[in-house]
Amino acid sequence: MKTSKCNLSIACLIALVAIMLALPSQLPGQTGAANSSGGNGTSATRWSVQVDQVDPRNLDLAYSFQIAIYENLVEELKKTNQFQQVFRGGDLKASEVPNLLVLKTTVEKYTPGSETRRAVTTVSGATKLTVRSQLLTREGKVVFERTVNGDVRFFGSNLRATHNLAHNIAKTIKQSSWSGSGQPTAILTGQL
Amino acid sequence: MDHLVVSRIHSDAYNPDRRYALWLSAALICCSLTAPAQKITQRGNTSGPFSIRTTHLLGFENAKSNGTGTLSVQDDSLQFQQNGEPSAKVKIALVRDVFLGEESRQVGGLPLTLGKAAAPYGGGRVVSLFSHKEYDILTLEYVDADQGIHGAIFQLAKGQGELVKSELIAQGATVSSHQDQSTKESATEARHENK
Numbered sequence: 431m432k433t434s435k436c437n438l439s440i441a442c443l444i445a446l447v448a449i450m451l452a453l454p455s456q457l458p459g460q461t462g463a464a465n466s467s468g469g470n471g472t473s474a475t476r477w478s479v480q481v482d483q484v485d486p487r488n489l490d491l492a493y494s495f496q497i498a499i500y501e502n503l504v505e506e507l508k509k510t511n512q513f514q515q516v517f518r519g520g521d522l523k524a525s526e527v528p529n530l531l532v533l534k535t536t537v538e539k540y541t542p543g544s545e546t547r548r549a550v551t552t553v554s555g556a557t558k559l560t561v562r563s564q565l566l567t568r569e570g571k572v573v574f575e576r577t578v579n580g581d582v583r584f585f586g587s588n589l590r591a592t593h594n595l596a597h598n599i600a601k602t603i604k605q606s607s608w609s610g611s612g613q614p615t616a617i618l619t620g621q622l
Numbered sequence: 623m624d625h626l627v628v629s630r631i632h633s634d635a636y637n638p639d640r641r642y643a644l645w646l647s648a649a650l651i652c653c654s655l656t657a658p659a660q661k662i663t664q665r666g667n668t669s670g671p672f673s674i675r676t677t678h679l680l681g682f683e684n685a686k687s688n689g690t691g692t693l694s695v696q697d698d699s700l701q702f703q704q705n706g707e708p709s710a711k712v713k714i715a716l717v718r719d720v721f722l723g724e725e726s727r728q729v730g731g732l733p734l735t736l737g738k739a740a741a742p743y744g745g746g747r748v749v750s751l752f753s754h755k756e757y758d759i760l761t762l763e764y765v766d767a768d769q770g771i772h773g774a775i776f777q778l779a780k781g782q783g784e785l786v787k788s789e790l791i792a793q794g795a796t797v798s799s800h801q802d803q804s805t806k807e808s809a810t811e812a813r814h815e816n817k
Binding site: 483492493494496497498500501502517518519520521522523544545546549550551585587588589 | 750
């Protein structure tokens with residue numbers, strides 16, 4: 431009787447140890463499965479993007495703002511990892527890439543602000559930018575089109591609005607059903 | 623001894639002179655303290671390199687954004703050197719355009735911003751009224767080896783931007799026929815501040 435009890439407790443202990451050993455190895459296995467299923471979605475052709483210079487149209491937008499939007503866009507698009515490569519406007523290497531999209535940014539509205547006014551009044555002096563972002567194929571087909579805003583309302587310099595705008599554009603592209611992988615199927619329009 | 627006694631006795635008669643001397647010496651000390659801060663453009667002789675203290679806002683390749691350093695023109699390249707970091711260089715021949723603008727910014731950075739926010743009875747707002755400074759914003763457009771367009775923005779003390787621009791033009795940088803934005807931007811800002 432005593433021997434059978436001892437055997438039972440030993441069996442329980444072995445089972446417990448076996449479960450504990452099996453559990454950590456099972457979790458990475460699950461993660462791996464999840465990763466591989468996620469990877470299936472991105473196995474299609476990855477696109478590269480070329481960022482064109484900002485078109486201010488006839489708006490009185492300071493050149494530093496245009497350059498800041500452009501530079502921030504290049505940085506933010508690189509951060510998203512949505513595109514295989516991010517090229518700058520005029521880059522000769524971009525012509526050698528088979529799947530290339532061109533990001534065009536046109537300024538639609540610009541409200542110049544003042545950092546001092548923001549600091550003094552809090553409610554006024556905001557710098558606001560509204561742009562139209564388009565992703566086009568080499569043939570000129572628009573695959574993505576959105577109106578995106580960027581502003582600075584409280585803290586930070588006026589140029590901070592360009593960073594926020596670029597961040598919003600990159601976020602919009604990432605969140606849209608256009609993922610940067612696979613064929614562009616439909617024109618996406620909207621406003622953020 | 624006699625002299626000391628006399629001067630103490632007649633101290634009232636000497637007061638205006640002393641005050642004047644004190645004010646003068648204080649003014650001179652202040653001037654000597656502020657002079658090195660203002661003298662940021664170093665051009666020892668005509669053949670020496672042009673260098674200027676500036677803040678790199680963004681864009682210059684291999685340089686940290688919002689970092690302060692020295693912008694210099696050496697040989698045929700524009701260099702930006704931050705403290706203890708290797709200098710970032712761009713050949714002046716690759717600079718396609720130079721623009722100059724102005725911007726008013728709050729000084730003091732994050733510490734002063736926090737201090738102003740913490741000040742009671744809106745005292746921070748009053749401080750903000752006076753704690754701003756005008757800067758020159760120098761914007762450069764240049765191309766890399768693959769003809770990719772880059773832009774860089776530097777913030778300089780007021781009046782220094784024109785010096786850098788002139789130096790770059792003298793060294794062969796091209797400037798497009800765009801209107802110089804310095805007056806235009808400041809006018810926009812002034813209009814906005816008066817609203």
